[in-house]
Amino acid sequence: MIDSSTSLLASQRHDIVRFAMGSPANEAVPIDLFREIASSRLGADSFTYGATEGEPELIDALVDYLSTTSEPTAHDRVVITAGGMQGLDLACKIFIDPGDLVVVESPTYTNGSATAASYGAELLEVPLDADGLVVDALPELVSAAGRTPKAIYVIPNFQNPSGTTLSAKRREMLVKLAHDWNCVIIDDDPYGLLRFSGEDVPGFQCISPLDPLIFSVRTFSKILAPGLRVGWVDVDPEIRQYVINAKQAMDTCTNVPAQQLVAEFIKRGYLSTHLERIRFVYSERKSAMKHSLMRSLGSRITITDPEGGFFLWLTLKGDDAAISSTALFEIALAEGVAFIPGAALSPSGRFDDSLRLCFAASTPSRIQTGVERLTRSLDLARRAPYPGGAERHGSLT
Amino acid sequence: MIDSSTSLLASQRHDIVRFAMGSPANEAVPIDLFREIASSRLGADSFTYGATEGEPELIDALVDYLSTTSEPTAHDRVVITAGGMQGLDLACKIFIDPGDLVVVESPTYTNGSATAASYGAELLEVPLDADGLVVDALPELVSAAGRTPKAIYVIPNFQNPSGTTLSAKRREMLVKLAHDWNCVIIDDDPYGLLRFSGEDVPGFQCISPLDPLIFSVRTFSKILAPGLRVGWVDVDPEIRQYVINAKQAMDTCTNVPAQQLVAEFIKRGYLSTHLERIRFVYSERKSAMKHSLMRSLGSRITITDPEGGFFLWLTLKGDDAAISSTALFEIALAEGVAFIPGAALSPSGRFDDSLRLCFAASTPSRIQTGVERLTRSLDLARRAPYPGGAERHGSLT
Numbered sequence: 001m002i003d004s005s006t007s008l009l010a011s012q013r014h015d016i017v018r019f020a021m022g023s024p025a026n027e028a029v030p031i032d033l034f035r036e037i038a039s040s041r042l043g044a045d046s047f048t049y050g051a052t053e054g055e056p057e058l059i060d061a062l063v064d065y066l067s068t069t070s071e072p073t074a075h076d077r078v079v080i081t082a083g084g085m086q087g088l089d090l091a092c093k094i095f096i097d098p099g100d101l102v103v104v105e106s107p108t109y110t111n112g113s114a115t116a117a118s119y120g121a122e123l124l125e126v127p128l129d130a131d132g133l134v135v136d137a138l139p140e141l142v143s144a145a146g147r148t149p150k151a152i153y154v155i156p157n158f159q160n161p162s163g164t165t166l167s168a169k170r171r172e173m174l175v176k177l178a179h180d181w182n183c184v185i186i187d188d189d190p191y192g193l194l195r196f197s198g199e200d201v202p203g204f205q206c207i208s209p210l211d212p213l214i215f216s217v218r219t220f221s222k223i224l225a226p227g228l229r230v231g232w233v234d235v236d237p238e239i240r241q242y243v244i245n246a247k248q249a250m251d252t253c254t255n256v257p258a259q260q261l262v263a264e265f266i267k268r269g270y271l272s273t274h275l276e277r278i279r280f281v282y283s284e285r286k287s288a289m290k291h292s293l294m295r296s297l298g299s300r301i302t303i304t305d306p307e308g309g310f311f312l313w314l315t316l317k318g319d320d321a322a323i324s325s326t327a328l329f330e331i332a333l334a335e336g337v338a339f340i341p342g343a344a345l346s347p348s349g350r351f352d353d354s355l356r357l358c359f360a361a362s363t364p365s366r367i368q369t370g371v372e373r374l375t376r377s378l379d380l381a382r383r384a385p386y387p388g389g390a391e392r393h394g395s396l397t
Numbered sequence: 398m399i400d401s402s403t404s405l406l407a408s409q410r411h412d413i414v415r416f417a418m419g420s421p422a423n424e425a426v427p428i429d430l431f432r433e434i435a436s437s438r439l440g441a442d443s444f445t446y447g448a449t450e451g452e453p454e455l456i457d458a459l460v461d462y463l464s465t466t467s468e469p470t471a472h473d474r475v476v477i478t479a480g481g482m483q484g485l486d487l488a489c490k491i492f493i494d495p496g497d498l499v500v501v502e503s504p505t506y507t508n509g510s511a512t513a514a515s516y517g518a519e520l521l522e523v524p525l526d527a528d529g530l531v532v533d534a535l536p537e538l539v540s541a542a543g544r545t546p547k548a549i550y551v552i553p554n555f556q557n558p559s560g561t562t563l564s565a566k567r568r569e570m571l572v573k574l575a576h577d578w579n580c581v582i583i584d585d586d587p588y589g590l591l592r593f594s595g596e597d598v599p600g601f602q603c604i605s606p607l608d609p610l611i612f613s614v615r616t617f618s619k620i621l622a623p624g625l626r627v628g629w630v631d632v633d634p635e636i637r638q639y640v641i642n643a644k645q646a647m648d649t650c651t652n653v654p655a656q657q658l659v660a661e662f663i664k665r666g667y668l669s670t671h672l673e674r675i676r677f678v679y680s681e682r683k684s685a686m687k688h689s690l691m692r693s694l695g696s697r698i699t700i701t702d703p704e705g706g707f708f709l710w711l712t713l714k715g716d717d718a719a720i721s722s723t724a725l726f727e728i729a730l731a732e733g734v735a736f737i738p739g740a741a742l743s744p745s746g747r748f749d750d751s752l753r754l755c756f757a758a759s760t761p762s763r764i765q766t767g768v769e770r771l772t773r774s775l776d777l778a779r780r781a782p783y784p785g786g787a788e789r790h791g792s793l794t
Contacts, residue, residue, distance in 0.1 A: 021446070029445070034444065038432075039436045042428070042432050047428060083649055226446045227443055228654070229649070249512040251483045252626070253624075255652045
């Protein structure tokens with residue numbers, strides 16, 4: 001992680017504006033409610049082994065809650081995981097063998113693609129545009145790769161890092177391709193419940209119900225709190241037993257007190273209220289970042305315009321496109337603002353002209369300050385241009 | 398798990414004596430202290446992402462605590478894990494490729510051997526005797542396998558399931574063989590701090606310090622509480638970065654509130670007192686089980702005599718040796734006592750004449766009741782002997 005490698009420097013400047021990490025805002029985490037629940041709920045049943053598939057009270061609460069959303073599920077489809085990351089690990093462990101081809105978005109969440117790579121996958125990066133993964137481009141790229149993929153790893157809503165959402169038409173096309181190729185769609189959607197504008201796009205589970213080729217990975221990390229490490233997968237019942245067996249050999253069960261905390265949070269009805277509140281907060285923050293960027297850098301950049309989630313994607317243009325965002329990072333940190341350079345968000349290091357900015361973790365006035373610092377950093381970088389320059393493989397098409 | 402497949406039956410008989418599960422006694426889990434710590438410690442830093450290698454406060458507390466034991470460690474050797482199971486998963490993910498030979502004890506902790514198998518390992522079962530793994534037998538078995546092992550999976554103290562401890566001499570021989578073969582020793586020791594009689598045997602880290610071939614897996618599950626899912630690995634600093642990278646792609650970090658809970662528990666000095674107390678409790682329980690078994694079944698069985706941990710291993714002899722412990726399990730459950738049949742504790746289903754009994758989770762009087770029920774079950778099984786009978790591949794030599 002870039003943040004930790006520069007933590008010494010960062011810790012020397014305490015007021016750094018944190019556009020880098022994909023964590024919820026501190027003030028978006030309901031700590032007082034968690035403490036209240038912990039003091040009343042923790043008991044004799046909190047500290048022994050739980051069921052590998054998850055605490056029944058959490059699965060019940062989750063199924064009840066999801067029945068009120070556009071993506072209902074059922075008890076025999078859910079396995080509770082140690083965050084979304086373990087959901088990805090489970091999908092890869094079950095479906096990927098060394099040498100298998102795995103399609104990933106370009107740019108992508110590189111911790112996710114790294115998990116596929118850790119099982120020996122060969123990654124095929126496929127470009128995105130404003131409607132998400134360019135599914136049209138897939139057949140030709142797959143044909144050039146000489147074999148069909150075993151899995152397609154996609155973040156359909158408010159994609160990390162680009163902020164784009166995969167259109168309904170492309171979702172349908174993708175499901176069709178997955179069936180043609182008998183390949184699994186790893187549907188990683190940590191942000192779907194954080195839509196703050198526009199309309200829900202039908203999820204893969206809705207487009208193709210009861211489909212063993214759709215492996216949906218979900219988490220409470222972004223909507224509630226990442227430190228709990230509680231997420232879930234939503235899979236066809238015939239796949240579920242494989243998931244439970246694989247999880248048994250990974251960590252026996254997810255930590256029980258955190259599952260009870262989340263279950264109680266949902267059962268008391270806090271989740272709906274909480275989500276309403278944070279969607280409003282994140283909507284304001286996205287607007288603040290968009291308008292600050294447009295005011296300060298309007299003609300020098302293009303940005304995506306996410307309808308939810310945490311991130312927007314900034315691409316330098318004109319003369320600024322010659323600046324390496326990897327080199328810019330050090331300058332920016334010295335100026336007091338952090339972000340993730342584009343090259344860290346592509347397995348092959350593309351997008352050195354781009355930046356991932358998290359709008360979720362800073363207040364509008366801090367965002368304004370951060371954008372001013374980013375602008376100063378770009379001005380400094382233009383005066384002392386990056387020598388040599390990293391290879392440019394592409395940008396969001 | 399056998400327990401869950403029969404949970405319906407078990408739940409119909411609430412007073413079942415639980416010799417099956419390897420969980421600490423409920424009364425050995427310091428729930429009130431946990432609740433007290435949770436209410437004072439949980440705060441703003443409890444719910445965000447933690448460091449992948451573990452919370453610094455827990456690593457500090459752990460290193461301090463272990464400096465008072467026979468197995469001290471250092472900050473640059475420790476990675477906090479989601480229980481011991483994740484430690485095994487990490488070791489296997491890093492070291493094992495499909496087709497690799499992995500030595501396992503016979504009998505063994507089959508969840509551990511299953512993790513190795515899940516990475517494509519071929520398992521070589523090597524017998525145990527009263528001094529643990531028969532290391533003498535290893536070179537010939539390895540030679541017959543036609544290739545050297547990539548890993549040796551061993552539980553050196555109060556082995557699960559046999560209760561035996563690997564002798565010092567054999568540990569030294571095993572380290573030498575590992576070096577000859579350039580193979581890693583997966584040193585899984587969940588019970589080492591639960592010695593209640595005899596003398597500590599030097600650990601692998603003590604026999605061969607700073608050795609990148611020794612991968613030590615530890616956990617708070619047995620000494621504190623399994624539901625927390627907090628453990629650690631103790632590895633050479635040059636291996637540690639591989640562990641951190643692998644864990645990053647598994648679950649990002651271990652759940653933070655549970656790490657803080659354990660850290661605080663150690664920092665307040667509770668762990669030493671707690672261990673003293675539970676060692677005494679488990680010592681009493683082992684004696685109770687041993688004496689009950691000898692009184693009721695003395696001439697019909699052999700049992701191991703563990704100096705710590707949770708389990709003893711019972712082998713039927715004489716006419717009773719014809720009874721399948723897998724078949725006995727159903728009878729015993731109906732009589733109100735649960736155990737793990739031997740065949741479940743060997744990847745190839747050996748030991749159908751043996752039983753794993755957990756003495757840790759029941760009071761002495763419940764143990765007495767359980768042994769009486771077990772005796773009745775054996776009497777019933779002898780009258781209606783198991784038809785056909787499973788193959789007998791071997792027993793503890």
